[in-house]
Amino acid sequence: MADYDARRVEEKWQKIWQGQNVSRAIDNDPSRPKYYLLEMLPYPSGTLHMGHMRNYTIGDAVARYKRMCGFNVLHPIGWDAFGLPAENAAIKRGTPPREWTNSNIAQMKAVCERFGFSYDWAREISTCEPAYYRWNQWFFLKMLESGLAYRKRSRVNWCPQCQTVLANEQVIDGFCWQHETTPVEAKEIEQWFLRITDFADALLEGIDELTGGWPERVLIQQRNWIGKSSGARVRFDVADIAGIGLDVFTTRIDTIYGVSALLVSASHPQLGSVLEGVPGRAGMDAQLRAMRQSSVKAADIATAEKEGFFTGRFAVNPFSGERVPIWVANFVLAEYGTGAVMCVPAHDERDYEFCEKYHLPVKVVIQPLHAAPLRADRMNEAFTEYGKLVDSGPYSGLASEQAREKMAADAAAKSFGAAEITYRLKDWGISRQRYWGTPIPVVYCEKDGIVGVPEDQLPVRLPENVTLTGQGQSPLASVPEFVNATCPKCGGPARRETDTMDTFIDSSWYFYRYTDPHNDRAPFDKAKAAYWFAIDQYIGGVEHAILHLIYSRFFCKMMNGLGLVNHREPVKRLFSQGMVLRDGAKMSKSKGNIVGAIEMADKYGCDTGRMYTLFAAPPEKDLEWSEQGIEGSSRFLNRVYRLIDKHAPRLRNVRLNFNVQMDMAKASEKEKLLVRRAHQTLKRVTNDFDVRWHFNTSIALIMELVNALSAQEPLDQDISPEILKAVLCLLVVMLSPMTPHIGEELWEMLGNEGGLAKQAWPAYREDLAREEQVEVIIQINGRVRGKMLVDAELGDDELTDRALADERIKMLLDGKQIVKTIAVPKKLVNIVVR
């Protein structure tokens, strides 16, 4: 008996699959339904560990299953090949970024092939190739034309470690998303932005469409990030200075008669004018400097003590005409709303806290609808709910909801305010002062200003052989051949833009490129994209909840506007898989806790690794790597191999029929049991693939089937070859999406031709899965007191009679009064006694 030789079997079948074009997706195939399955494209860092492999294993199992179910499956992969690590590696060891990147890609591709992932390699893309990034430039030009791309000077996030600007989405808690050690700094520079805010409402509305298909927490994160809030803008004139007014944004204009102060941020642009000529100015300036420098960390900000000072100036409440002091307060954000707020201590927690500290007056202007009236002198916290207005001039007596509308309308009529909606979402800053990315296709001409590079001159190629320093401005600025350009409009001298694009642009539309990867006239063919889209299933880590996943949605909407696509959302279903941990921590190079994919495959074979990652935990949960666990998986596959190896010779020439003709009169109990077992397993495994994706339970069920087979040994004496073959083949088929190499090998050993990859997934048969006899438990007062084997179809009354007739039950019921009985067919009888 030969042992299972993983390496030989894996190489053998990978070669055969290649020859059969097993994973080729066919454009516009009318004969089958399409299924677009995608895992997030990897950054080619060079190392692939079991964390990556888990992601791809889940995808591959589903891809193989869907193919067997008759779908035309698009399962592509590519490389997110631009980005800083390549540039940093180049600076460190002098290897050009392209060389470093391509050699990593080659390594990683080899690992993917070693694992037998069924990607359509003919569609492989790499974002650093001109054939790809020219379309980034093309999209940029389209957005420049329509005004969605624009240039402005503003305060942006600067990561001192990356030596580049970051988008808001790429700053997490005040730190760069890649570097959790150095805080992001504020820097005022001019750069390119994409008007993602134009789509704020569309992105918000799309969330409803995604509900059910996307994990709720991702949708919540996106909704929070967009942060829509409706309220009003109101102008407070500054007293004693003609012509200066401060705008506040509020969602509670209904509380405006309760304003005790006007609070402005330390960075408010008008603060200079307000403070003009007030006494004590020097001391104030010192305080302002201190406030502007305070911590950027969100957690610190939220818990920081509220600080502020009176500016000596007053503002006039346009509704009441009341004069209120103007204060500077550290908790007012310069970047949100108008950078100034009205302070209503009775109806806002923060304002209450602030006024408590500085002894500012509290005035109640909203009374609760269903509780005792509030009194300012008896309050110990703000009342922030809606209620009924009091002491609010002509608005007294109105409900908050109505007052909000009426007061905003009145403010607009008297032109000191208007209803307004603000968003937390800001435009996407895409300029990067680094080399290894897509050049922004723009030149600056003295005469014509900003001029987009004409489409027919794309791509603007990234020059190779550039000296990289990593010193805070784009290395491209030091390449005269690149910088010096001709203005496409006037033909005069022009300077080329030297910043490159955020690499998140590359990944915002890459999945469209897979539908038409070699097109050199357009980013993709509309009809091909229309056939394959939307993505039926996307799989990736949850860390991209508001990065890649919001940018991609924005791009889809932008493309929809260009008429390139006709759908509104690119991804129907999203699955977030858990991380692979070792010693409780996420696998990473720096922690030194990596289990290398190749090492794992060398030791156990890739099918064993695939099986373990699917078996050890359901896919959405984190998985703790266990060397003993993987040995268990290895043992199991060997056991299956030996079982089939033992019986295959006798079965090789038997005709395979999954729907064994069960002649009930002829079949033995043992035979019926095995067939039933197999079809019950098939039913549940099919369900796991279709709806639950709990591959761990699928594998457990298959293990049980193998256990049942082993328990029935010797199989060759009591089981007819037809039945045994059908059961063993079912077993192999069910296993094959998860462990495809050993699956194919066993399938062949059992005498089947044509390859499993092209085999149809068998339908389970209810009649073969049905149990004739079931064990029903007998309870007395909910406690198990007996069991009986009965006909599965037995009704309630019959069941109850049988239970009551049981000798042991009779004995236990002796002297008790039966209050009621509950019978559940196929399950139990519960006898309630007193």
Added chain:
RNA sequence: GCCCGGGUGGCGGAAUGGCAUACGCGGGGGACUUAAAAUCCCUUGACCUUCGGGUUGUGCGGGUUCGAGUCCCGCCCCGGGCACCA
């Protein structure tokens, strides 16, 4: 503070309101072997037991139900997200 997930044996984890702990790992015992590895078999929540079985047990406290890991209410703990957003 607010919003999502979770909390089940020694461990990873199973359980459409119906025998809690499937399956695997680990532990204990045995078979095969000169021996070991591999393999196979038995056993394995806790407590009590006259070895028939009994009691108890899914973070804690209540409730609904004939019956609750599962549903409801109130807490505790862990993980994640948001966090002075006016």
